[in-house]
Amino acid sequence: MPSQNGKGASGSPWRSGSTPPDLEGIIRQGQDQLKKLLPGGGSRGFILLAVLVLAGLGAWTAYYTVPSDSVAIVQRFGKYLKEVPPGLHFKLPLGVDAATIVPVKRQLKQEFGFTTPGASDPYQSPRDGKRETEMVTGDLNAALVEWVVQYRISDPVKFLFEVREPSETLRYVSESVMREVVGDRTVDEVITIGRQEIETEALAKMQALSTKYAMGLSIDQVQLKNINPPQPVQESFNEVNQAQQEKEKLINEARRDYNKVIPLADGEKDQRIREADGYRLKRINEAEGDVARFSALLAEYSKAPEVTRRRIYIETLQDVMPGIRSKIIVDEQTRSILPLLNLGAQNGEPR
């Protein structure tokens, strides 16, 4: 039950889990049985033996199974005969029909610049990891780009018969397209802002080329992995990031100072205006109060001006005088003697 026998496509895909038959064991078994049948040997026996061996071989090469994720392409004497779905199938034995199993439903991938260990597909991992990643950008800088291409075999007939090394060709196409796309971009686009766009454009270009090359492959996805500047330059890229952070920090600090002062000043302004408003109200109310009092007084005053005036005068002085410690009362006519009468000293002492 070989996955491929006779004259199949020489550039076949990898074997998919099917093991070659244990022919040696079968022959040995047959010989043992024969020895039992024919202890003495003889020509009849040899013919029987030959026929048995042929029949055995024929039976063993007449069937094959196709795994559920694959189809088989059957060639009769090298000519394409049919495509066979998964399951157990029979074919003409002894090298007349050859079945090649192609895993059409399996999602395949190729990695560029890095390796996931344990890959069964020999085309999955890079052969020349470091060199694959090195690219020149459109502003003549250098960048290291890692990416993955996800693809499937969409047309097993084309895959087997059109192109000799379709998977290898896909690697070439992928590298070529990725450099073309990166070559049209600045290093900043490649490293930071343009990743999405690069993936989309690379995918479109790879799909176009894969159709043009009739490789029987359909490319589903292109994903960028790590993208870095070359090692000696990385530090200076970090410096830029730091400077960017520093810039933000400086601006934020200045904003902080601004915010610390300005809203407060705004509030204080409002406070002062309100206070001034308060002053205005107070001033007017007081004026009106004063005036009301004055007007009331005036009305009474004008009824008896002289006596009111005297009363107010005397009352005021009565209020004022006791508080004064030194009072000198002088008689106009005895001015020359200058009698000193210290009212304040006598009055002030008891306090």
Next chain:
Amino acid sequence: MKKLVAILALVGIVTYVSLSSIYTVSEVEQVIITQFGKPVGAPVTSAGLKVKVPFIQDVNPIDKRVLEWDGSPSDMPTKDKLYISVDLFARWRITDPLQYFLRLRDERSAQSRLDDILGSETRNAVAKHELIEIIRTTKDRVPLRDALLTDAERDMGSLVPIQKGRKLVEEEIFAAAAEKVRVFGIELLDIRFKRINYNESVRPKIYDRMISERRQIAERFLSEGNGEAARIRGNRVRDLNKIQSEAYRQVEEIRGVADAKATEIYARAYNQSPEAVAFYEFTRTMQAYKSMIAENTTLVLSTDTDLFKFLKGMRPDGDIVPAQGLGDN
């Protein structure tokens, strides 16, 4: 027994002869039949079981598929004297198997012919163009810019302009090489640059340039940060002064209005008649005394004052007038 051996021998011979006269052609190949090394008949291009003259004719299978050619990376200078390492791949197929068979015999010599022809055409084309022409493809592409970084990156982060671009250079190489390989019965389908990179010896210089470019951007960021911070500080002082002076102005305006209003109110009341004026003056003075004369004031008073005139006698002046006023009260 002898008869049996003879039969067996005959069967063997017949089998051998028939096996030698039939052959299969796979979908992926075409066959040239040679007789004593010389090709006979047209090449067999259809797949399946075929017949030939036994023993004297040989089957020479030749691949019918699209074949790959992967050049080895080689260093070459560009027009701007930069040493770069260029790696090409091409796809080709054998379109004239007879010619191919006569001229090259096998694929190894075909690959080496392709090495020679494509190698030299690549050198020619690369030497005629500046590096950027091989790197870039789209002539007038505008690069994306990070909205946050526009200021710092205005003078860098731009693409170097090109005249032709990668695709046209590839086409030049292709056109020149396709012509030359045709004589071998080979059709060149296309060629593409697989890898282009700076040569090891150029790299340190390129890295130095990148580093200096980055440093410049970093400095620019810092200075932008400081500049913006200074601007904000300036705004702060300006806004602060504006707010405070506005406050001062409004406060003074309001107080002015208040004082004016109060003055008007007072004036209207005190000025209503000459009597009011006199009364105001009198009461206000009295009020003022209360606050002006303090404990430590020394007051020298004459007995002539209204308050102390009675100290000298009941009727110091003899004609005291207020009697009338008292009578009124």
